[in-house]
Amino acid sequence: MFLIVLTVHVLTLTVFVGTAVMLDLRLLGMTMTRVPVSEVMGRLLPWTTAGFLVMIASGALLFYAAPMLRYQNVFFRLKMVTLVLAGLNVWIFRNTVYRRVAEWDLDPVPPRRARVAGGLSLLLWAVMITLGRMIPYQLYWFD
Amino acid sequence: MSVLDFCKWLQFSAPLVAMRSSPWLFPIIATVHLMGLAMIGGAVLVVDLRLLGLGLRRQPVAQIARDAERWLLRSLLVSLPTGALLFMCFATKYYYLTFFWVKMASLLAVLVFTFSIRRRVTMADETRVSPAWSKVVALVSLSLWTTVAIGGRWIGFP
Numbered sequence: 001m002f003l004i005v006l007t008v009h010v011l012t013l014t015v016f017v018g019t020a021v022m023l024d025l026r027l028l029g030m031t032m033t034r035v036p037v038s039e040v041m042g043r044l045l046p047w048t049t050a051g052f053l054v055m056i057a058s059g060a061l062l063f064y065a066a067p068m069l070r071y072q073n074v075f076f077r078l079k080m081v082t083l084v085l086a087g088l089n090v091w092i093f094r095n096t097v098y099r100r101v102a103e104w105d106l107d108p109v110p111p112r113r114a115r116v117a118g119g120l121s122l123l124l125w126a127v128m129i130t131l132g133r134m135i136p137y138q139l140y141w142f143d
Numbered sequence: 144m145s146v147l148d149f150c151k152w153l154q155f156s157a158p159l160v161a162m163r164s165s166p167w168l169f170p171i172i173a174t175v176h177l178m179g180l181a182m183i184g185g186a187v188l189v190v191d192l193r194l195l196g197l198g199l200r201r202q203p204v205a206q207i208a209r210d211a212e213r214w215l216l217r218s219l220l221v222s223l224p225t226g227a228l229l230f231m232c233f234a235t236k237y238y239y240l241t242f243f244w245v246k247m248a249s250l251l252a253v254l255v256f257t258f259s260i261r262r263r264v265t266m267a268d269e270t271r272v273s274p275a276w277s278k279v280v281a282l283v284s285l286s287l288w289t290t291v292a293i294g295g296r297w298i299g300f301p
Contacts, residue, residue: 006296007296007297011289011296014180017181018182018183018186018187018188019189020185022186022188022211031211034206039202044199126178129174129177130174134170
């Protein structure tokens with residue numbers, strides 16, 4: 001059962017991080033530059049959100065399989081911190097730069113603050129994947 | 144030389160021995176492999192969703208496909224070499240695991256499919272491709288990639 005939840009968690013990450021990456025690449029002006037940013041956001045974000053919800057649900061189940069072990073795992077703790085930071089990045093972006101998206105919607109390369117948000121997002125998800133992958137290694141490396 | 148002998152030769156070559164003797168090299172390569180996988184997911188999904196009439200459906204298929212293909216190739220450039228290294232590290236073990244071969248077979252199938260039939264469908268003039276065939280192509284692509292991913296995750300299980 002745990003293995004099925006783990007499989008779901010890892011496979012859904014391709015949907016979640018995958019679509020998020022395509023979104024972030026558009027914000028960086030590195031892909032689909034002829035498509036308006038609001039179009040990419042509007043059409044891909046529902047999939048990203050759905051993926052995110054499945055990630056949270058499966059992640060919560062994985063946590064509850066052995067809560068004390070996870071809580072004491074340094075990689076898990078850092079991963080949760082990274083998740084909060086990623087959420088913060090999204091929230092700040094949506095409430096500042098993205099408010100005025102109509103001004104730069106059609107630009108192939110968005111303004112610097114949007115690019116920073118996109119790049120930071122990519123970096124944070126990469127860190128999330130790394131930390132998640134390292135969770136089992138606490139046993140070998142630290143204990 | 145049998146396949147097993149070849150695996151043995153790979154696994155005990157100098158670079159792979161070095162990879163195994165470091166406690167962090169294998170996890171790092173595995174992590175990079177996983178990042179490549181996430182990127183592949185995005186590039187494939189954007190196009191397959193479009194073929195299914197979802198996602199970026201106000202854009203021409205060919206335009207989405209062309210942009211996505213660039214990133215698909217880049218992510219394969221990351222996933223394939225890291226995957227090869229991961230395999231070579233414990234080649235003789237993987238040789239005996241069913242799901243490893245399931246993964247390899249579906250990977251070969253999906254790569255051939257993607258760069259032949261799927262490519263032809265996505266790059267074709269949209270008025271000439273029936274929506275039914277577009278959906279079939281998308282579903283085949285998604286099924287094969289899912290098999291690759293699940294096969295990969297279940298490699299360790301008997």
